[in-house]
Amino acid sequence: VALAPLDRRCTAALDDAVARHAEVAFEFLERLVRAPSTVGHEQAALEVFAAQVEGLGLNVRRLPFPAGPVADVSAGVAPRLLDPGARYQVLATTQGTGPLRVLLNGHIDVVPAETPDLWTTPPFVPDRRDGRMYGRGTGDMKGGFALGVLALAALADVAPDLFGRARLGFLAVVEEECTGNGALLAARDGVLADEVVLLEPTDLGLLLGGVGVLWVDLEVRGAPAHAESAHRVVNPVDLGMRLVDGVRAWAAGLAQQFPDPALTDVESPYNVNLGAVSSGAWPSSVPPTATFRLRVGHPRAWTPSEAERRVRELVAALAAADPDVVREPLVRTTGLRAAGYHLDDAHPLVQTLADAHQDAHGHRPRSFSMGSTTDARTYLDFAVPAVCFGAVAHDIHGVDESVELASIVDGARTLARYLLLRFAGDEGPGT
Numbered sequence: 001v002a003l004a005p006l007d008r009r010c011t012a013a014l015d016d017a018v019a020r021h022a023e024v025a026f027e028f029l030e031r032l033v034r035a036p037s038t039v040g041h042e043q044a045a046l047e048v049f050a051a052q053v054e055g056l057g058l059n060v061r062r063l064p065f066p067a068g069p070v071a072d073v074s075a076g077v078a079p080r081l082l083d084p085g086a087r088y089q090v091l092a093t094t095q096g097t098g099p100l101r102v103l104l105n106g107h108i109d110v111v112p113a114e115t116p117d118l119w120t121t122p123p124f125v126p127d128r129r130d131g132r133m134y135g136r137g138t139g140d141m142k143g144g145f146a147l148g149v150l151a152l153a154a155l156a157d158v159a160p161d162l163f164g165r166a167r168l169g170f171l172a173v174v175e176e177e178c179t180g181n182g183a184l185l186a187a188r189d190g191v192l193a194d195e196v197v198l199l200e201p202t203d204l205g206l207l208l209g210g211v212g213v214l215w216v217d218l219e220v221r222g223a224p225a226h227a228e229s230a231h232r233v234v235n236p237v238d239l240g241m242r243l244v245d246g247v248r249a250w251a252a253g254l255a256q257q258f259p260d261p262a263l264t265d266v267e268s269p270y271n272v273n274l275g276a277v278s279s280g281a282w283p284s285s286v287p288p289t290a291t292f293r294l295r296v297g298h299p300r301a302w303t304p305s306e307a308e309r310r311v312r313e314l315v316a317a318l319a320a321a322d323p324d325v326v327r328e329p330l331v332r333t334t335g336l337r338a339a340g341y342h343l344d345d346a347h348p349l350v351q352t353l354a355d356a357h358q359d360a361h362g363h364r365p366r367s368f369s370m371g372s373t374t375d376a377r378t379y380l381d382f383a384v385p386a387v388c389f390g391a392v393a394h395d396i397h398g399v400d401e402s403v404e405l406a407s408i409v410d411g412a413r414t415l416a417r418y419l420l421l422r423f424a425g426d427e428g429p430g431t
């Protein structure tokens, strides 16, 4: 493997530059965390990103992100937003024209932090302690933006002409956490490259694949009544929980029924997560309905449409077998309709990232798959190789989410070397 661009003097200067710019990158991360970017509220954080990359000399374009449904088999079901406003995504590129050789991708959206009282410090106030930064999105994945910006700042010092012959893009998308429509719409508009690196938190490993993910709501009917007759009627919460348990039992058998060599290391690939429940308004009334919001993991062999059909058939069968069901539950898709995906470990993109990591850290990174999804699937759909690589995060989607600050530096040292390998020679990734 040609590591010619990585001569010792160059990489030593690069590591010095990464260390020098680290504090600036951490402060950028703090500004990102202070801009809460849950779905529908992403624009302030996107402006923080745009200002930072403009400061590095990149050109910024704001790509309109239309409200409403997206007509595409791979699209997720668009969320209904109270104030859809004028939304956009941000594409930053190095100077020049022509196709992008490499696209860095990050999602600016974060999941909600609905129980701030449980956090040690408020979720949208970044706090540094014990070598970490805490806050919603520090790990998933604003820390990835800090990692990318840190690598580019260091390269601007050490190899200022690096992007003179081929262009780099850095795309900040929305809705990765709920539909994937951000990456999809940008890709459909031609925001593609020879290779894509998504700066998701991977513990400095290479995340190559994920399962299919389908979001569905089950709306279950009961028999509303006064509490004194609760023993004679069907409570939709109780009934719904039996149906949810049925879906879980079905999913638990999928790994055996559909063995997948790409997922052998994943302990429980096809989780059914009950993420939200809503029902009722009064302790002395049996509620009329209950809604169960599910995220269903499924085999890579299924398309989103096949997954939806199978879940609908399953719920119908479970309902038919339950004597308490008076009216078949409604099944509604509500967000992610993601197909599973995987990039081969032997792919040159994976190997070049591994070479870069080895040069920086003395060992090859772990490559793995997960029982979840990322926007990498979208690029693979467009026949563009894509890998996730990023920092060490803790408690993502949970309470007291954090990122290890040293891992942002470590990741930037790898990413900067990878970009040197890709841009310092004449040869593109295909050669």
Ligand SMILES: [Zn+2]
Pocket: 107, 140, 141, 176, 200, 201
């Ligand atoms: Zn993420």
